[in-house]
Amino acid sequence: MDTLFSNATVVTMDESMHQYTGGFVGVTDGKISYVGKNPPPETEKPKEIIDGTGMVLMPGLINCHTHLPMTILRGYADDYDLQTWLTDYIFPKEAHLDDRCVKAATLLGIAECLQFGVTSVTDMYDHIDAIAEAVAESGIKANLSRGTTLFDPEGFEFDKYPACQELVAAREKWHNYDNGRIRIEASIHGEYTSSHELWDAMAEYCINEGVRMHIHLSETESEHNSCVEKYGLTPAQLLDCHHVFDVPTTAAHCVWLTEEDRKLLAKRGVSAAHNPISNLKLASGVADVMAMVKDGMNVCLGTDGTASNNNLDLFEEIKAAALLAKEKHRDPTAVSATAALMMATVCGARAQGRDTECGMIKEGMDADLILVDFTRPHLMPCHNVISSLAYSARGGDVCLTMVRGKVLYAGGKFPTINLSAVVKELAEYAMPKVFQPTGSDESSAS
Numbered sequence: 001m002d003t004l005f006s007n008a009t010v011v012t013m014d015e016s017m018h019q020y021t022g023g024f025v026g027v028t029d030g031k032i033s034y035v036g037k038n039p040p041p042e043t044e045k046p047k048e049i050i051d052g053t054g055m056v057l058m059p060g061l062i063n064c065h066t067h068l069p070m071t072i073l074r075g076y077a078d079d080y081d082l083q084t085w086l087t088d089y090i091f092p093k094e095a096h097l098d099d100r101c102v103k104a105a106t107l108l109g110i111a112e113c114l115q116f117g118v119t120s121v122t123d124m125y126d127h128i129d130a131i132a133e134a135v136a137e138s139g140i141k142a143n144l145s146r147g148t149t150l151f152d153p154e155g156f157e158f159d160k161y162p163a164c165q166e167l168v169a170a171r172e173k174w175h176n177y178d179n180g181r182i183r184i185e186a187s188i189h190g191e192y193t194s195s196h197e198l199w200d201a202m203a204e205y206c207i208n209e210g211v212r213m214h215i216h217l218s219e220t221e222s223e224h225n226s227c228v229e230k231y232g233l234t235p236a237q238l239l240d241c242h243h244v245f246d247v248p249t250t251a252a253h254c255v256w257l258t259e260e261d262r263k264l265l266a267k268r269g270v271s272a273a274h275n276p277i278s279n280l281k282l283a284s285g286v287a288d289v290m291a292m293v294k295d296g297m298n299v300c301l302g303t304d305g306t307a308s309n310n311n312l313d314l315f316e317e318i319k320a321a322a323l324l325a326k327e328k329h330r331d332p333t334a335v336s337a338t339a340a341l342m343m344a345t346v347c348g349a350r351a352q353g354r355d356t357e358c359g360m361i362k363e364g365m366d367a368d369l370i371l372v373d374f375t376r377p378h379l380m381p382c383h384n385v386i387s388s389l390a391y392s393a394r395g396g397d398v399c400l401t402m403v404r405g406k407v408l409y410a411g412g413k414f415p416t417i418n419l420s421a422v423v424k425e426l427a428e429y430a431m432p433k434v435f436q437p438t439g440s441d442e443s444s445a446s
């Protein structure tokens, strides 16, 4: 046994929601090899013991919708509606990003994830090669996709379109890297930023190659309504006609789905990534999580990018998801603390296609684990650990984050990320490149 967590309150999130007070979890070769109320047998001598007294040990959180490199745009354009925010502020600045900027911004984002107890992310962005490099170096798990738009379909060919070429190259280079720690998915950015030429070609590629899909779906009312006006179908129905959901899909937002949409997406096995804080900040609306679950959809949680959140603290999403569902239905039982925590763990793992690998503390699963410090004033007393995790805990209460048995964050330190070098790279290279463009760059800036 490599590591033994001792005397922790173990919240397994397994099918029976087992909890062990003063429990023990052993880690061997990156996997969970022991879970129990009593210490493991003497023969299993651990190389290292981590004392979990006063701590909660739980599965690492899974952020199912984000754009990690957007850390560089954090706080740059706040308090606008989605269309103005994207078109007038975000897209023009993103045009200045290069691989070097993206790698630095991604490493900053990963450090933030690890610090807040996130062990796996589903990301969609440009410069996927640089993102994959950052993920590879850091040790976090990730399902990555190259967000693809198509504004001018004239002469579009999948094989010749740069974003599609980058997807194919990323699949070859990075898919299943480090025994599946990185997975490459396809991405259609959204119905409103593309057209059927892309949907058909991408769906065909995904079906033929067995590639998962990540998409923004029915985020705003205007996006939803203009699709209905233009095509006579909702975005979900329209994309389904083009076979986009024939492969396992994570659909971010799903704020404006109709009942028919929810039933259709449930039938297709689409997971909804609920991003309550981003939706609130951009005033996009409140997704009906309870209805999605009732209609059979898997619902997981995401932060969205830091430019619309403005952090990667998934504990905030857990609380917001529960609170918003209660308000939406005027029913305090609508989404319980347990349900909200499941969205951030087991349901997230399911959405990523990693449910046999993580999301629970169970023997044989990857040791993707976090320790939460329950000795802090706002976490005492603790009558119900699940309630405390959902409603009182914050990302900053995480004191250790482990992925596959390796400690990636502990006590303010990141063993795999040189954070001061990342900050220097951002300050000296990336920020000037994006925010003080020179020469011909200037014309395309906002």
Ligand SMILES: [Zn+2]
Residues within 6 Å of the ligand: 065, 066, 067, 216, 252, 304, 305
């Ligand atoms: Zn997004």
